[in-house]
Amino acid sequence: MVEEFRIGDNDLEKLFPFYFRMETKLQIVKAGKGLLKLYPGLVGNNFTDAFRFIRPSFSIKNTYDSIAEYTNQVIIIQLQLKNQKLLIRGQMLIIQEQILFVGSPWMAKVEDLEKYNLLVTDFAVHDPVTEMLQVLKVRQLAFEDVQKHHDGLVKANKEISDLAKFPSENPHPILRISFSGTIK
Amino acid sequence: MYGIVNQAIQGLVTEQFGEETWQKVKEKSKVNIDTFFNNESYEDKVTYDLAGAAADVLGIPLSEVLIAFGEYWVLKTGMKNYGSLMKSGGGNLKEFLINLPNFHSRVMLIYPNLTPPEFRVSNVDENSLQLHYYSQREGLADFVVGLLQGLGKMFETAITIDLIKSRSEGFDHEICSVHW
Numbered sequence: 001m002v003e004e005f006r007i008g009d010n011d012l013e014k015l016f017p018f019y020f021r022m023e024t025k026l027q028i029v030k031a032g033k034g035l036l037k038l039y040p041g042l043v044g045n046n047f048t049d050a051f052r053f054i055r056p057s058f059s060i061k062n063t064y065d066s067i068a069e070y071t072n073q074v075i076i077i078q079l080q081l082k083n084q085k086l087l088i089r090g091q092m093l094i095i096q097e098q099i100l101f102v103g104s105p106w107m108a109k110v111e112d113l114e115k116y117n118l119l120v121t122d123f124a125v126h127d128p129v130t131e132m133l134q135v136l137k138v139r140q141l142a143f144e145d146v147q148k149h150h151d152g153l154v155k156a157n158k159e160i161s162d163l164a165k166f167p168s169e170n171p172h173p174i175l176r177i178s179f180s181g182t183i184k
Numbered sequence: 185m186y187g188i189v190n191q192a193i194q195g196l197v198t199e200q201f202g203e204e205t206w207q208k209v210k211e212k213s214k215v216n217i218d219t220f221f222n223n224e225s226y227e228d229k230v231t232y233d234l235a236g237a238a239a240d241v242l243g244i245p246l247s248e249v250l251i252a253f254g255e256y257w258v259l260k261t262g263m264k265n266y267g268s269l270m271k272s273g274g275g276n277l278k279e280f281l282i283n284l285p286n287f288h289s290r291v292m293l294i295y296p297n298l299t300p301p302e303f304r305v306s307n308v309d310e311n312s313l314q315l316h317y318y319s320q321r322e323g324l325a326d327f328v329v330g331l332l333q334g335l336g337k338m339f340e341t342a343i344t345i346d347l348i349k350s351r352s353e354g355f356d357h358e359i360c361s362v363h364w
Contacts, residue, residue, distance in 0.1 A: 054292075059316065073286055108293075108296045
């Protein structure tokens with residue numbers, strides 16, 4: 001019977017391909033293969049060279065002590081790639097005086113996968129990213145439908161008000177009379 | 185800001201003062217948009233103009249409009265559109281406030297064009313905490329006070345809110361001391 005359950009980097013990487021861990025000076029010691037695909041030279045770099053805090057941003061500082069205060073919060077960091085800024089959402093945890101980050105890239109739309117040269121297989125099996133992208137796509141299409149409908153209504157309303165001006169601008173009055181003689 | 189914010193101003197004015205008053209507010213604000221889409225983003229100016237016009241038309245200070253708006257935002261807009269999500273934010277006021285920073289970080293992921301405020305809690309005690317509010321937007325501290333009042337009502341908890349630090353005094357963010 002194992003007294004204490006431990007997990008090594010190999011298994012951690014399978015569960016969290018975008019994980020990394022860093023030491024007290026924020027130098028990156030180890031990173032998952034998904035993250036290394038995006039940023040090959042990451043290990044050995046400092047956290048501050050490769051990432052920027054997005055949330056929290058105002059209150060957090062790039063120090064071990066400051067980050068350690070945020071282990072109960074959603075962390076959004078931005079990977080500083082050459083041409084693109086990729087958001088990664090996750091969580092920080094302190095383990096044996098190192099900061100462990102687990103999380104995965106935030107895909108706001110299906111096209112983002114291609115944009116960042118990522119495949120669904122780069123994500124962990126348990127990661128809900130694929131289902132999330134489907135949901136987002138459905139929402140986007142529904143919104144486009146509503147927008148189209150709305151534009152059509154605005155156009156129709158304008159035509160109605162334009163047409164309605166004819167009688168008022170016409171110097172010759174127009175009357176509609178029913179068969180019984182009442183003016184409509 | 186997203187359309188849902190402007191929808192809420194419209195809702196507040198219409199429900200409490202009638203459609204005619206809302207039309208006056210809209211006219212006064214010179215905002216020329218008929219329908220605000222919930223998840224489309226609009227210039228911040230639209231929101232500020234509507235709030236300013238509401239204060240003028242109703243003859244009350246802007247701060248009161250913002251406080252009323254904050255309450256309305258939680259009790260009507262939030263509960264109507266995000267009822268289950270709001271309730272899942274915490275079992276009581278304290279839990280909800282502690283979860284507030286995460287709530288806003290998540291909102292940011294869902295609405296990519298949105299710049300939501302950032303919150304942080306500190307000095308958490310059994311009956312009080314300090315809520316730190318960081319935002320790029322100016323002049324919405326009263327809105328935050330209204331939100332807190334709304335949350336107090338949502339959890340049926342009597343609260344007092346003191347704004348103990350603010351940017352208008354030269355501090356870099358606002359701190360509200362919340363007691364319940």
